[in-house]
Amino acid sequence: MASSSSSSSCSSSSEKKITLKSSDGEALNVEKNVALEFEPAKGFLEDNSEEADDEAIVVPLPNVSAAVLSELIPYVKQRLELSAKPVQKKLIKAFDDQFTRHLSDDKLGELMLAANYLGVNYLLDVLCDVTADRIKNKSVEYVREFLGIQNDFTPEEEAELRAQCPWAFEGVDQD
Amino acid sequence: MSSSKQQEILAPILPRVIGQRDIDIREDTDFVTRAILLSWSLIDISGQSSEKLSDRATMSSSNIRDKDEALKDWVSRLPDDILVNIISRLTLKEAARTSVLSSRWKYLWTYASNLNFDASKLLVNVYEETLEEERLRYMCWVNKVLESHKGLSVNEFIIVFDLDDSHESNISHWVYTAISKRAQKFELNLFPALCWPPASGIYEFSQGCYDYLKSPCGLSSVKSLRFLYFDTVNVTEEILEFFINNCPNLDDLRVGRSDNLLRLKVVGSLLQLKCLHIDHCNNLEELEISCPSLLSFKYFGPEIKLHVKNVPQLVDVLIGGGHGIGKGKVIGPIVNYFPQLKTLELHVELNEEILQFPECDLPELRHLMFMVSALDCSSLLGLTCMMKSCPLLQKLTFKLEIFHYSAEIIMRHQIPKHSHQCLKVLEFVGFSGDPVELELAYYMFENATMLEEMIVEPSEYEPEAQAARKSAKKLEKMLPPGVKLVFH
Incomplete structure (x- = not known):
């Protein structure tokens, strides 16, 4: 997968490798420092610290597919390398922008769920930013559709809520 | 999916991905970071092309309909705090709309977590007759939002609107709320939209708020503060020093238009303060700074007694107002505090006199900016004398504000030639293309032998902007070979 090709092409360290097992049963080899960025993996490794050979450990990640993991792994790896250096914040931002610029709406949701499950907070922040950007100044109906929210208010209840803060509903752009 | 299979899929995609991706690598990016960004662009397959890739992967392993179903309700599977994180990145208006x-x-x-009540945009179209009504609406809005707000802590609490001392009770309530909600960034900017000074006087930071700050509860809440901006707020030395000495994380302090500020001490070896801006505090007499963490100091205001020591990290300075150059004054005593400066901006009031520059030494300076206000078209060449003190200068900026234009240069000075070996960028902001500006540009073309770029940002006002466009064409013809003209 992408993770293995990337680690062979730009790995500079002689980091130990760990195997992650995705929800769809694929095994992915990653550097230990990358695996430690994922909270469930970190917990698993701590619980199994008496195991002498890291190479033998297989960390199950039953909530993330191989496809999503193989996108997250290179991102986290590069992000780690960037933040280890005294680089300016705007460079990290440029890097994050590159990662998110072309994300489809579906992919955004998938990554958000994965980042939440894996506890990668810096990625969550970036994805929250992208989500906010995509629902900025949109109508309630658009936002509902975009986020897949089922409206469970009666029309009367909704009208009452709107009346509570009329200032929020003035001057919304066309979607 | 095996890696060889992926190679197959990648093969046709890869050149396209590389070709499409705009990699944002700036000149100042160091080599290693460039390498990282470049290598990233090679392996990053998160773009549109990669969607196909992962879609195929998902399709091969699970039913596509299941996937759609699962994805549809992704938001419902996220915890509340993430949804609040998204909401906090919206404006308050957009945030409130999510309630339905x-x-x-x-x-x-x-x-x-972001309470941004900056409504300064509304003030653009405000008249004297409608101002009071707008103010009432604004205060009502802020109070309503605060009434509903349940978060115990906030990142930012920002008030920007035209209000004065007659609205004291509301404003003091907001100050109290901002502090008790442990805001990290607190801005209170009451700059008037129509006339100066505010009709009922500048809002005075109340004794009640100060008493709250000093209480155990206030003292513990105020520790979260990192950014504190006051504009058009009368705040005393005692209160500002309270913040400086009791907010261990205070990074950035900006104070504008406080008539009550007579003296200020920013002194302490443990302070974390990185930016200090003091702007138009017209009664200020004395300022003492000793702050090892300070990176940026901007001062615009009357001439004061300024004591600066122990600022080893200070690299960015602006000096303007009474302390600027002009009216026979020199800036020497100030500039000599800071031999380590990297950027320096000086406000120059240009009248019909010969500019005096002190002997100063700025061996590290990379960017020198002159903010020039001139009553007439006196020659600007005198300003270039200063550059002799800055052997490594790379960028020179002139921000121009000339009140009376004329077709001719009123005063000329004989300026000897001086070669500037490092200067690469020359920038004019507020360019209107009159003879004094062209004279300066030609002088720089002759003397800055390594010049690479000239940036011209025309004046915001007509007809100057139109004249600027015409002159830029003239300028283009005069450009030495290798120099690029960028006209905004």
């Missing part, structure tokens, strides 16, 4: 999305969302917005 569904019952789960009804109250989420009331935990938004």
Whole structure:
């Protein structure tokens, strides 16, 4: 997968490798420092610290597919390398922008769920930013559709809520 | 999916991905970072092309309909704090609209961590007759939002509107709320839209608020503060020093237009303060700074007794107002505090006199900016004398504000030639293309032998902007070979 090709092409360290097992049963080899960025993996490794050979450990990640993991792994790896250096914040931002610029709406949701499950907070922040950007100044109906929210208010209840803060509903752009 | 299979899929995609991706690598990016960004662009397959890739992967392993179903409700599978994180990145208006999305969302917005009440845009179209009404609407809005807000702590609390001392009780209530909600960034900017000074006087930071700050509860809340901006708020030395000495994380302090500020001490070896801006505090007499963490100091105001020591990290300075150059004054005593400066901006009031520059030494300076206000078209060449003190200068900026234009240069000075070996960028902001500006540009073309770029940002006003466009054409013809003209 992408993770293995990337680690062979730009790995500079002689980091130990760990195997992650995705929800769809694929095994992915990653550097230990990358695996430690994922909270469930970190917990698993701590619980199994008496195991002498890291190479033998297989960390199950039953909530993330191989496809999503193989996108997250290179991102986290590069992000780690960037933040280890005294680089300016705007460079990290440029890097994050590159990662998110072309994300489809579906992919955004998938990554958000994965980042939440894996506890990668810096990625969550970036994805929250992208989500906010995509629902900025949109109508309630658009936002509902975009986020897949089922409206469970009666029309009367909704009208009452709107009346509570009329200032929020003035001057919304066309979607 | 095996890696060889992926190679197959990647093969046709890869050149396209590389070709499409705009990699944002700036000149100042160091080599290693460039390498990282470049290598990233090679392996990053998160773009549109990669969607196909992962879609195929998902399709091969699970039913596509299942996937769609699962994805549809991704938001419902996220915890509330992430939804609040998203809401906090919206404006308050957008945030409040999420209350009608569904019952789960009804109250989420009331935990938004950014309370930004900057309504200065509304003031652009305000008249004297409508101002009071707008103020009432504004105060009512802020109070309503604060009434609903349930979050115990906020990142930012920002008030920007035209209000004065007659609205004291509301404003003091907001100060109290901002501090008790442990805001990290607190801005209180009451700059008037129509006339100066504010009709009922500048809002005075109240004794009640100060008493609250000093209480055990206030003292513990105020520790969260990192950014503190006051504009058009009368705040005394005692109160500012309270913040400086009791907010261990205070990074950035900006104070503008406080008539009550007579003296200020920013002194302490443990301070974390990185930016200090003092702007138009017209009664200030004395300022003492000793702050090892300070990176940026901007001062615009009357001439004061300035004591600066122990600022080893200070690299960015602006000096303007009474302390600027002009009216026979020199800036020497100030500039000599800071031999380590990297950027320096000086406000120059240009009248019909010969500019005096002190002997100063700025061996590290990379960017020198002159903010020039001139009553007439006196020659600007005198300013270039200063550059002799800055052997490594790379960028020179002139921000121009000339009140009376004329077709001719009123005063000329004989300026000897001086070669500037490092200067690469020359920038004019507020360019209107009159003879004094062209004279200066030609002088720089002759003397800055390594010049690479000239940036011209025309004046915002007509007809100057039109004249600027015409002159830029003239300028283009005069450009030495290898120099690029960038006209905004």
